[in-house]
Amino acid sequence: MLKDFFSKKKHASKPSEEAKQDIPEGLMLKCSDCGKIYYREEMRKQLYVCPNCGHHHQLPSDERINNLFDEGSFMEYDTELKTGNPLGFPSYSQKLEKDQLKTGLKEAVVTGEGTINGFRTAFAVMDSRFRMASMGSVVGEKIARAIEKAREANIPFIIFTASGGARMQEGALSLMQMAKTSAAVQRFRDAGGLMISVMTNPTYGGVSASFASLGDYNFAEPGALIGFAGRRVVEETIREKLPEDFQTAEFLLAHGQLDDVINRHDMKKYLTTILDIHQAGGNVS
Template sequence: MLKDLFGKRKRYASIPSEQAKADVPEGLMQKCSGCHKIYYRKEMNKNLQVCPNCDYHHPLQAWHRIDTLFDEASFQEWDEQLTTGNPLNFPGYEEKLKKDQAKTGLREAVVTGKGTIEGKETAFAVMDSTFRMGSMGSVIGEKIARAIERAKEEGIPFIIFTASGGARMQEGLLSLMQMAKTSIAVKRFSDAGGLMISVMTHPTTGGVSASFASIGDYNLAEPGALIGFAGRRIVEQTIREKLPDDFQTAEFQLKHGQLDKVVHRSDMKNTLALLLSFHQKGGKES
């Protein structure tokens, strides 16, 4: 009997790992990128994609973030019809765009619009790193610039959540031009007395970090977010020095005066509502 028992255990243990994985429905489980523990995906979604064990903040898709921040039924999307073409006839670019559109359900790597946070109206843009790594192309720059201009026209604040690997190489100079376009839109908005809150999430790098992401009236970030222009290896090779382990993290940027606050995702809605209340007519005194 013991032989049979251990024999069964042995046969079970010899089942290939690929077959064992096949028995688990795809998408049911999720491994934390920080501590590598495995959780039910539903559990992680309820926890705003923050690991219950190590507090690692995983990327949050644009619509999930919008749902967690804005009051129910208050959201109105802007410029949803704008889609990216292939102005430089870059080989394979259109196919890659279609693949990401099917995968994410988005037309581009940013969603813009307006809504209310605890009853306080604001315009916003939310970038999504799951679409072309949030890389900045001409449509992203156009949608963000339009959202800022519309916020100015309507006299409401503007909040942006950034997540980007930098400029989109398939669009060349057209991508780099978005840095100037969006920065000018922010300057005009600021000159008109507008309030801009920038929230940098993981990662915010390249041309995005060097333009609209870092010029808000309030510059916030999520814990552990990578924020910087050039990559760590490039910087080390250039200055010929070893950089600190926490270099370019949100905490490093806060320590060196580049951020106003690092805000946990669970506290984000209350923090934004508080900041908006400070600046609305008849709002709280800071």
């Protein structure tokens, strides 16, 4: 059992200052929730879910795709789309280039299609390493195109969201993506399409207020923070202290805003069951 395995070696011992000098950068990873320290490779094998406390750390888009989709089935959409600097915002182009080099991505979302245990589906995975997965014009365009392709192919659409909100460097062009993606979802729904939304930590702003909340099924990962404005802004506006678990996935589930909270290790099995049910019902191909 995994529990027994990790009881033998739950985390690495804290290195001394002298030993730290001999540890290659990036080798270790500290859980931001319980403070335990692990080898990064050990955490990667656990899909960045802390074995000690179960905290779900951010998962890179490529690792999420590789874990979720059947080997060799992934086909990426719109690889040529790349963000410009439409408003000439100072240093924006340089920041984009920095994130592109850091992540190997052209933008904050990867779209495509593949199979999950044999069930064909289109998808989008947002990656918070790129501009905190803020929603700019290219992010919105790629998501809208992926939804349209799912509609044309009559296959389900699954999206994993993560975002700090709209991308301020693109002004109204960013805000327009809320309407564009929502309209694409409605066309997809009118055609009988199945959309599954999985909100990961964090999902805020215009993303949470548009396509992230429009799924036929709206799920979240444990502990994910989900909302429009942040906790501090809300408290200052209403001049009241909010509950400690406010805007967590568990809080939203208890108040009827989510259908379920799903552990990352159970995600593939859970999604497979839903895809199987809807295919058996004849609603999707």
